[in-house]
Amino acid sequence: MKNMYEILINALQADELIAQVTILNGSNVGEKLLLWPDGRKYGGLGSEKLEKQIIEKAKELFQRQETRKLEFELDEGRISIFIQVYPPSPRMIVVGAVHIAVPLTELGKTMGFRTIVVDARSAFATRERFPHVDEIIVKWPSEALEALHPDEGTYVAILSHDAKFDIPALQVPVQSKAKYVGVLASKHTYSILHEALRENGVSEALLGKVHTPIGIKKLGSRGPEGIAFSVMAEMIAEMRGVEIT
Amino acid sequence: MRDVMENISNWREEGKQIVLATVVKAYGSALRPIGSKMAISSAGDISGSVSGGCVESAVYEEAQSVLANSEPRLVEYGIADETAWSVGLTCGGTIEVFLELLD
Numbered sequence A: 001m002k003n004m005y006e007i008l009i010n011a012l013q014a015d016e017l018i019a020q021v022t023i024l025n026g027s028n029v030g031e032k033l034l035l036w037p038d039g040r041k042y043g044g045l046g047s048e049k050l051e052k053q054i055i056e057k058a059k060e061l062f063q064r065q066e067t068r069k070l071e072f073e074l075d076e077g078r079i080s081i082f083i084q085v086y087p088p089s090p091r092m093i094v095v096g097a098v099h100i101a102v103p104l105t106e107l108g109k110t111m112g113f114r115t116i117v118v119d120a121r122s123a124f125a126t127r128e129r130f131p132h133v134d135e136i137i138v139k140w141p142s143e144a145l146e147a148l149h150p151d152e153g154t155y156v157a158i159l160s161h162d163a164k165f166d167i168p169a170l171q172v173p174v175q176s177k178a179k180y181v182g183v184l185a186s187k188h189t190y191s192i193l194h195e196a197l198r199e200n201g202v203s204e205a206l207l208g209k210v211h212t213p214i215g216i217k218k219l220g221s222r223g224p225e226g227i228a229f230s231v232m233a234e235m236i237a238e239m240r241g242v243e244i245t
Numbered sequence B: 001m002r003d004v005m006e007n008i009s010n011w012r013e014e015g016k017q018i019v020l021a022t023v024v025k026a027y028g029s030a031l032r033p034i035g036s037k038m039a040i041s042s043a044g045d046i047s048g049s050v051s052g053g054c055v056e057s058a059v060y061e062e063a064q065s066v067l068a069n070s071e072p073r074l075v076e077y078g079i080a081d082e083t084a085w086s087v088g089l090t091c092g093g094t095i096e097v098f099l100e101l102l103d
Helices: A004-013 A048-064 A101-110 A141-148 A163-174 A187-199 A223-240 B005-013 B056-069 B082-087
Strands: A018-023 A032-035 A041-043 A068-074 A077-086 A091-095 A114-119 A135-138 A154-158 A180-183 B018-027 B037-041 B046-048 B073-077 B094-101
Touching: A004 A018, A004 A032, A004 A041, A004 A077, A004 B005, A018 A048, A032 A048, A048 A068, A048 A077, A077 B018, A091 A101, A091 A141, A091 A163, A101 A114, A101 A154, A101 A223, A114 A141, A141 A154, A141 A163, A154 A163, A154 A223, A163 A180, A163 A187, A180 A223, B005 B018, B005 B037, B005 B046, B018 B056, B037 B056, B056 B073, B056 B094
Parallel strands: A091 A114, A091 A154, A114 A135, A154 A180
Antiparallel strands: A018 A032, A018 A077, A032 A041, A068 A077, B018 B037, B018 B094, B037 B046, B073 B094
């Protein structure tokens, strides 16, 4: 039989949504159960009745991706249960294996993001330059982004600084559910991208959510590392729903 | 868990026993959210944290008893708690930590 800890770790590495239930007191203290949103389970708590109640409760917690300690009334008394929901890591997709991409993905890693670098130029998108990232994709950015299916947990920074890459690259996440889309560009350069996307039929409402110039300017940080820091801060603000004016 | 799992894997390969401490409840201005982990090995290695730094040494001590008798335990650290004062819970919060030996 496979060890429960190893099953949990494998699920976390595969970025599955999973919950671990632990009994915190009473005669079955330390007993554990792993639960998946599709109804799969592993392990047991020593009580069929208790498991049923917990599986019901876990459905809500999965929905809200929330971890909680709960009290349950059993025949033998009150017991405390800890249900830890492990949401999949947020994803940071950086388009353009430029200098800023190096510190940005390092910061992303530190902040618990799964980090992905996309660039069509194999000379830049190398393991040597990005030893810390989870994935390097050498492909035309728009194709790579389409295959990555940006969702509510995805944060995209477009840094290639080259209209022939940026126009098609921006078009994908801006029309996706991505939580954050930022573009490194001056006001003038961005106006060209903006115009090109509008001509391609992307609505103003969608374009309105693009963060550009990228990063929190107010921080006043400079240089590739400083800009990376301000982009990271902007992503976290977006994640937490904090308005930065 | 993600922040401690690499260290835990290494320690397991080295044949060390491991105690996992988890924040299961946090009130007030606790610095680490519930679910945060700290791992302690039988060789004295530490990974992760359960607070901003104020109760880690107390948790480390508690882990020694778990290593000795293999029994899980639920411990509360807070401003009203003598132990917590003695280790300096400066954040003003209260946390409950569950410690258990990893299988």
